[in-house]
Amino acid sequence: ILNVEQSPQSLHVQEGDSTNFTCSFPSSNFYALHWYRWETAKSPEALFVMTLNGDEKKKGRISATLNTKEGYSYLYIKGSQPEDSATYLCAFDPSGGSYIPTFGRGTSLIVHP
């Protein structure tokens, strides 16, 4: 079982705050790191797929960085809005030819108006 850790487990911020959280994963046998956004009562939806060390992806106010050598990725949200409230999951995609992702436990973000 691969060890994929996310921190913090939960986060409460005020509207307008910027925030970030971490996904750590094995630094060996790396192929890709995925971020998913999971809103309450919905299903997870893909945000980013990151494959290269130093990768930086951006979608609106959300961005992510990747460090494969040390095995971590950061997700940043700039100017959080209540609609950003969700659980953010990362998934480690090891090398080996198949996509059998291992998910972290997620970071639950609640943005208060």
Next chain:
Amino acid sequence: NAGVTQTPKFRVLKTGQSMTLLCAQDMNHEYMYWYRQDPGMGLRLIHYSVGEGTTAKGEVPDGYNVSRLKKQNFLLGLESAAPSQTSVYFCASSYGRQGTEAFFGQGTRLTVV
């Protein structure tokens, strides 16, 4: 475009009863997965399939069986339900090539009493 569809959405079972959860995808994906989601545990892989007629065990396979007789369908069976199987079950599918995303169904909330 339906994507990934799970049936049923809710179910209450008595201990010892059996049931089958159906997952159907219309994206011609090779890979299909069954996860369970429990509070504080994220998504844990039960079983997966890399193509029609194939199945494999994931992280938490005990008490479950699966079948993939048709490419578009992946069935999860509980032969003798136990209260420990109370959970939310998610089906997902992907092309299986690394770096591609998984698409999730809406989930099935199962309660075993």
